[in-house]
Amino acid sequence: MSRGPVAVAFFGSGPFALPILDRLAGMPAVRVVGVVTVPDRPSGRGGRLTAPPVADRARALGVSLHQPARLRDGAAASLIRDLGPEVAVLADYGRLVPPELLAIPRRGFLNLHPSLLPRHRGATPIPATILSGDREAGVSLFEMDSGLDTGPIVAQARWPLTGREDAMALEADAALRAAELLEATLSPWLAGERPARPQPAAGMTVTRALRREDGRLDPALPAVELERRVRAFVPWPGTFVDLPDGRLAILRAAAAPSQPGDEPGLLVADDGGVALTAADSRLRLLEVRPAGGRTMSAADLRNGHPGWLGARVAHA
Numbered sequence: 001m002s003r004g005p006v007a008v009a010f011f012g013s014g015p016f017a018l019p020i021l022d023r024l025a026g027m028p029a030v031r032v033v034g035v036v037t038v039p040d041r042p043s044g045r046g047g048r049l050t051a052p053p054v055a056d057r058a059r060a061l062g063v064s065l066h067q068p069a070r071l072r073d074g075a076a077a078s079l080i081r082d083l084g085p086e087v088a089v090l091a092d093y094g095r096l097v098p099p100e101l102l103a104i105p106r107r108g109f110l111n112l113h114p115s116l117l118p119r120h121r122g123a124t125p126i127p128a129t130i131l132s133g134d135r136e137a138g139v140s141l142f143e144m145d146s147g148l149d150t151g152p153i154v155a156q157a158r159w160p161l162t163g164r165e166d167a168m169a170l171e172a173d174a175a176l177r178a179a180e181l182l183e184a185t186l187s188p189w190l191a192g193e194r195p196a197r198p199q200p201a202a203g204m205t206v207t208r209a210l211r212r213e214d215g216r217l218d219p220a221l222p223a224v225e226l227e228r229r230v231r232a233f234v235p236w237p238g239t240f241v242d243l244p245d246g247r248l249a250i251l252r253a254a255a256a257p258s259q260p261g262d263e264p265g266l267l268v269a270d271d272g273g274v275a276l277t278a279a280d281s282r283l284r285l286l287e288v289r290p291a292g293g294r295t296m297s298a299a300d301l302r303n304g305h306p307g308w309l310g311a312r313v314a315h316a
Contacts, residue, residue, distance in 0.1 A: 004031075005029055006029060006086050006087065007083075007084055007085050007087075008024065008032055009032075009033055009083050010024060010054075011037070011088060011091075011093040011097070012035070012092050013037045013054050013093050013094045014052065014054070015092070015172075016178070017091040017093070018053055019176050020089070020112055020182060021035065021058070021061070021091075023179035023182060024089060024179075025061050032063050033064065034063065034064040034066055035054060035066065036080075037052050037054045037058070037066075038067060038094055039067045039068075071096075071097060071098055071101060077104065081104055085104075086106050086107050087105050087107040087109070089110050089112070090144065096148075097109065108143055108144065110189075111143075112140070112181070113139065114138075114139050115128070115129060116140060117140040117149060117199055118150075118204035119203050121148055121204065121207065122148060122206045122207035123207055123208060124209060126167050127210065127232040128205070128207040130228055130232035131225075131229065132205075133163075133228060135160065137158065137159060137170060138156055139157050139177050140155075141153070141182060148206070152198050153196060153198075154185060154194055155185045155194065156181075157181045159177070165231065166230075167231065167232050167233065167234045211237065215240055216241070216242070217230075217240065217250065217276070218315075219266075219277060219278045219283075219313055220279055221278060221279055222281050223256065223282055223283040227255045230251070238251075242314040243308060243313065243314065244311055244314075245308065245311070246290060247290075248290055248301075248308075249288060249291075250276075250285055251295060253284060254284045255281055256281065256282045256284040257281060258280055258282055264277050264278050266310060267308055267310065267313070270282060271284070272299055272302075273285060273286075274288075274301055274308075274309070275298075276313065286298060288301050
């Protein structure tokens, strides 16, 4: 390993990256020479420009901040060369890094990915972990190559799931564990004591970016799958059903047994509240929000909208 602190450039944008940047900036063996993140973007109804979370954190840490609009041009390459990193660390950056940038740091790029690679490569590993009903979650530290999360693995951490986590909680947990993994692994890796190993061919899956329509609940599916969607799609795209009187967002739910006479696709009274009948089961609604209304319990929904009982869910 090089004498003195190692020059590291950090690439990140979203909340998952924050604990990792914090931990990296606090490591005595490391000198963060710059943070690269995405440009500010319009947000909210007014379209006000909003900085990505990592930009605000970099400013608070007093680290040089860079927000290139494009990576595939000479300006971005010059920027990275001028920073002079020996290695770059990437977490939740949100953009593909072209090969010409990957080649600039002498030791290359390390990526922290919230799954047990090669499972759940791609854009949405946290939701995919919940949707798949995985019994354990994990984070992987790997050396980046030109493929999509295909590089050799340096280290992994794994832990059991309770089956009650939503995507926000799982992401927060994974971020802290990723920061710990990086701190424990970076110096040995730089010293050549933690060689990377190729990813296994077996067990590979690839995820994609989520769309708003993914949040529409299909009552033809079993309630256990619908309940996973409710947890997996927090905060985006959320889950909902369309009823004759408007859209109903479903914020929390639980799978329950079906009752005699159930047919999929109806809102029905259920133990003082409301349930959505599904395939051979019911999705018991725990917390909901009618379009334009406030967040409420299913019991409040039943009391405030008694005419919704028996309503049929619209299909896409």
